[in-house]
Amino acid sequence: MMGPAFRMRPPxxxxxxxxxxxxxxDGIVPITRWRPAGPPAQVPDAFHGAVAVRSAG
Structure with missing residues (x-):
């Protein structure tokens, strides 16, 4: 469904x-655990995400 370019990778x-x-x-975390407003959902940690910054230099 996602096509050949989609690749699942560990963190x-x-x-x-x-x-x-x-x-x-915060680092690279399962998206269900990204600053949840309450207990995180009890689902498999299938997708990870992050917020990243780049230095000005």
Missing amino acids: AAFAPLLGRWTPTA
Whole structure:
């Protein structure tokens, strides 16, 4: 369904894809656990995400 370009990667393999971008203190986390407003949903940790910043220099 996602096509041949879609690849599932573990969090450790995701970080190098960010290049010069640095994840915030929250890090790379399952999206259901990203600053939840209450207990996180009890679902498999299938998708991970991050907020990253790039230095000005």
